[in-house]
Amino acid sequence: MCAMTSPSQSPSEAPSPAAPPDGAVAVPGTAGLVGRSPGQLMWRRFRRDRTGVVSAWIVLFFFVVALAAPLISLLYGKDPTTTYGLNEPGLLNQYGYPVRPNGGISGEFWFGVEPTLGRDVLTQLVYGIRTSLLIAAAATVLCVLTGIVVGVTAGYVGGRTDYFLGRFIDLLLAFPAQLSFVAFTPVVYSLFVSPGKETPTYLRVITLILVLWVLGWMGLARLLRGQVLSLREREFIEAAKVTGASPWRIITKELLPNLWTPILVQATLMLPTTVTIEAGLSFIGVGILEPTPDWGRMFANGAKYYESDITYIFFPGLAMIVFVVAFNLLGDSVRDAFDPRTRR
Amino acid sequence: MLRFLARRTLGAIVIILLISAITFFLFFALPAEPALMSCGKNCTADSLAVINKNLGLDQPVPVQYWHYMVGLFAGRDLTVGHCPAPCFGYSFSNQQPVWGTIVDRFPTTLSITLGGAAVFLTVGVGIGMLAAAFRGTWIDKAVSSLSLLGNALQIYFVGVIALAVLVSGLHWMDNPAYYPITENPVKWFTGMIIPWLVLSIIFIANYSRMTRSQMIEQLAEDHVRTARAKGLGRRTVFFRYAWRGAMAPIVTIFGIDLGSLFGGAIITEFTFSLHGLGRLAVSSVSETDLPTLMAVMLVGCTAIVVANIVVDAAYAFIDPRVRLA
Numbered sequence: 001m002c003a004m005t006s007p008s009q010s011p012s013e014a015p016s017p018a019a020p021p022d023g024a025v026a027v028p029g030t031a032g033l034v035g036r037s038p039g040q041l042m043w044r045r046f047r048r049d050r051t052g053v054v055s056a057w058i059v060l061f062f063f064v065v066a067l068a069a070p071l072i073s074l075l076y077g078k079d080p081t082t083t084y085g086l087n088e089p090g091l092l093n094q095y096g097y098p099v100r101p102n103g104g105i106s107g108e109f110w111f112g113v114e115p116t117l118g119r120d121v122l123t124q125l126v127y128g129i130r131t132s133l134l135i136a137a138a139a140t141v142l143c144v145l146t147g148i149v150v151g152v153t154a155g156y157v158g159g160r161t162d163y164f165l166g167r168f169i170d171l172l173l174a175f176p177a178q179l180s181f182v183a184f185t186p187v188v189y190s191l192f193v194s195p196g197k198e199t200p201t202y203l204r205v206i207t208l209i210l211v212l213w214v215l216g217w218m219g220l221a222r223l224l225r226g227q228v229l230s231l232r233e234r235e236f237i238e239a240a241k242v243t244g245a246s247p248w249r250i251i252t253k254e255l256l257p258n259l260w261t262p263i264l265v266q267a268t269l270m271l272p273t274t275v276t277i278e279a280g281l282s283f284i285g286v287g288i289l290e291p292t293p294d295w296g297r298m299f300a301n302g303a304k305y306y307e308s309d310i311t312y313i314f315f316p317g318l319a320m321i322v323f324v325v326a327f328n329l330l331g332d333s334v335r336d337a338f339d340p341r342t343r344r
Numbered sequence: 345m346l347r348f349l350a351r352r353t354l355g356a357i358v359i360i361l362l363i364s365a366i367t368f369f370l371f372f373a374l375p376a377e378p379a380l381m382s383c384g385k386n387c388t389a390d391s392l393a394v395i396n397k398n399l400g401l402d403q404p405v406p407v408q409y410w411h412y413m414v415g416l417f418a419g420r421d422l423t424v425g426h427c428p429a430p431c432f433g434y435s436f437s438n439q440q441p442v443w444g445t446i447v448d449r450f451p452t453t454l455s456i457t458l459g460g461a462a463v464f465l466t467v468g469v470g471i472g473m474l475a476a477a478f479r480g481t482w483i484d485k486a487v488s489s490l491s492l493l494g495n496a497l498q499i500y501f502v503g504v505i506a507l508a509v510l511v512s513g514l515h516w517m518d519n520p521a522y523y524p525i526t527e528n529p530v531k532w533f534t535g536m537i538i539p540w541l542v543l544s545i546i547f548i549a550n551y552s553r554m555t556r557s558q559m560i561e562q563l564a565e566d567h568v569r570t571a572r573a574k575g576l577g578r579r580t581v582f583f584r585y586a587w588r589g590a591m592a593p594i595v596t597i598f599g600i601d602l603g604s605l606f607g608g609a610i611i612t613e614f615t616f617s618l619h620g621l622g623r624l625a626v627s628s629v630s631e632t633d634l635p636t637l638m639a640v641m642l643v644g645c646t647a648i649v650v651a652n653i654v655v656d657a658a659y660a661f662i663d664p665r666v667r668l669a
Contacts, residue, residue, distance in 0.1 A: 283611065
């Protein structure tokens, strides 16, 4: 796992001559030895990784866009649901496609106008990113928490608990993931709403989070279990046990600090994957439905319109590529910063 | 080897039984009234009772599950008629035997998966080996950047672009469609090219990156160094020694990917309007056709479990250090 390399680790980014190679050793400068916590060291290493910093800004940008969607909509003066193309003549032609070239991009509609309904593409995308990103973020947080609890429990308690948790993980992993997302989503809907009735959007959101959560935490749990198994035998844990520390204290004060690296790295890898899964579900029509904007459903619309208006699909498409690439680069950089040994 | 296979098969059967039970209970026990789903909007109490009786839904769920499992192996008699051996019941939406639909749809999924997998495995591994052989050069950097980009691509984006460029833009190809290979191999091939291409683009990134890092790891191993030290040619060392070791993890991932694709390459099928198992799952979801959904789930998880066993067995052939017990 750690052997994977990425272009972000290219040797071209030489550290500034004044700094030690990795910042891993305390600087023997004029002020004498300076003690630094692992967190500070990690932060120093991360700040020097230009690719990592740039991708962190991009990732941050996406989150800001998602959270500030109403503000953006207010400043820009459009909202994602108004059908401008139908209300104002001259935007869409008689076939429902934008009159202006390139999907109707203009000073008023920066990303163009959606075919048929004539909604504004920019606000659709901004609100779509908001929906998908928040669902994925919630699911990821739940997955990470569950992964930590199950993984640490299995690894630390061991014995029968470990065995049964392990078999449970095996079982969940044998579920065909994509198929299960598709198949179980309506089951959970019907858990909340009696059949034949409309499912309100907030229940759809909760359902998606739930399904993504239940089938998403196993990888991290398994990884952490392995880490805990090897950490458990180390001297410092034994020392803590001998001094009479409670299991809770050992787990929170001794084990968890040593697990933040895999947790953070896995979380940064998990989030973009979850976003693409959520988008995929909405794309095939079992996720978020109209009229709530959704990143994935924009692809479904784009697939409908591509023969006459190819511009439309490029906005969600390029946004997603930038998002996933930035997130993956960030994950690589975080791993490098935490664990300089993986640098090749 | 035999003992290994027997043990793993037994484990697989347990897993499949458990998954089928969980899926069955979720599908048939959770919704307050499964029959209501197949009854439509204007549904009277009488027609509901008839549906319940016809489908055996008036019985307790464990009994239903038992009948279902028996029907799978021995067939069963339903009110609609006799349902022969692999009986997955009758579809709620079109009242046809589910097994017939599965058999009808599976070749499409099989074609997409096998063709696509052949392309992405050979090209992905090839590119990864190239990058490992020319490590640190511009080839390596180009491969790394491309795999980063490929990793971020989604079928629902690239697929549409491919359709726009190759079909409606340049008119090089017709819309992707499935023709049985037995009837018209040429049409089968041309109809599948775009799905294979798009599916491959997504997977190649992953495979080339993994192959590269595995090869680099293997090339640093002691036995590879020994081989080089005793004067074996570069080519022999690279292909016979390093490659063999590097392939073991790749085969594992490949088996898992293949298994999950067999259960329905859902997004690919949806993007190209191909009627495979994945598409069937999606349509049975929107029609709340539980028997069909259940059958697709069973086929999907069987494919994954079987793929896992095959992979573990293949491991022993690739890497002689692995002993199966």
